[in-house]
């Protein structure tokens with residue numbers, strides 16, 4: 001038996017980008033169907049996860065408008081300072097570092113961003129998606145799509161036919177809609193793996209995020225709030241770690257017991273946080289970057305990792321996806337208000353114009369940063385230390401970097 005549903009927008013993929021965009025569009029009065037091939041991940045009682053996103057100011061606004069920010073069960077922790085340094089394992093960082101203080105970024109001091117636990121965002125999405133008026137969720141569900149000049153049809157395996165004007169592919173890096181549309185990709189393999197975990201430490205982090213460049217790749221420490229189940233004994237001081245290592249060495253570190261693993265982290269982190277120990281489980285992600293040559297096709301727009309995947313060196317991957325969501329929300333709302341086609345060519349080319357250049361810039365910046373810092377050649381080390389020092393003294397350049405990291409460069 002066939003069930004028929006008609007909505008304005010159909011989103012494929014209920015990850016952080018697709019899920020948030022679905023809530024945001026529906027709360028703005030746009031009718032939406034959200035489809036994921038997997039079940040919404042049950043996150044209610046897992047062991048402490050330790051993964052977290054650095055969410056920029058622009059992304060926070062999207063989460064607020066989507067009704068998600070206020071229901072995060074672990075309060076987002078503000079990043080007030082960022083320090084960038086260069087070094088070698090087991091040795092103190094170079095004295096020529098770059099320090100960003102949030103009070104220098106603009107006239108109105110606000111944090112660079114907030115650390116949001118991945119698990120907390122997932123829980124907020126899982127709670128919001130089924131109750132958001134105007135939003136129909138199908139997960140798990142498999143779908144086939146047909147797109148024509150007049151509209152699109154999404155056929156679910158259970159017999160439901162969904163008609164819509166626009167399909168948004170938010171299916172992550174291996175987007176099948178992107179592939180079906182024949183959209184080519186540029187891919188960069190990094191031969192690096194990110195090891196991700198959380199540590200509890202003796203001394204407070206004071207809201208400081210550290211990006212310490214080591215020969216195998218960047219080692220980042222990001223300030224988190226006290227999480228009850230991160231630390232049953234009551235430690236208030238917890239940081240997320242994103243440790244980039246050469247892939248050939250990462251498996252060896254992942255296999256270490258907790259004491260040795262914490263010792264390796266300590267050798268890279270330095271002594272400023274006092275004694276540390278790992279909490280929760282550890283994760284590893286092989287790293288690569290990719291960018292789609294086009295973001296649109298007939299009645300189709302790519303968003304989030306389906307359109308671009310970047311090196312996590314600057315913690316900007318999800319923020320770019322949220323910026324895609326902000327652009328789409330604005331364009332769809334304008335089109336709907338003026339009675340225009342929300343999946344028409346005018347909207348699609350405007351979307352591609354505003355988002356591809358911004359994402360391409362961040363793609364190139366993060367790739368160049370990784371190449372510049374993941375080398376131990378003496379001349380390059382000296383040049384980049386001097387560059388770091390120079391930028392530290394150039395207030396307008398520093399301000400530009402800070403505003404871009406906050407996602408408020410255009411304000």
Ligand SMILES: Cc1cc2nc3c(=O)[nH]c(=O)nc-3n(C[C@H](O)[C@H](O)[C@H](O)COP(=O)(O)OP(=O)(O)OC[C@H]3O[C@@H](n4cnc5c(N)ncnc54)[C@H](O)[C@@H]3O)c2cc1C
Pocket residue numbers: 012013014015016017018035036037038052053054055170171172173174175176177194196242285303304305306312315316317318319320321
């Ligand atoms: C180590 C590491 C650290 C990071 N840290 C940060 C950070 O601090 N800040 C930041 O901004 N970003 C960070 N990122 C990037 C961030 O994790 C990604 O950009 C983000 O997860 C992408 O979200 P997405 O919703 O686009 O895709 P995904 O999270 O991949 O979600 C895709 C969804 O689509 C579904 N799906 C897949 N195929 C189909 C299909 N055919 N049909 C229907 N559904 C489908 C999947 O089940 C999934 O639910 C980091 C990444 C890494 C690897």
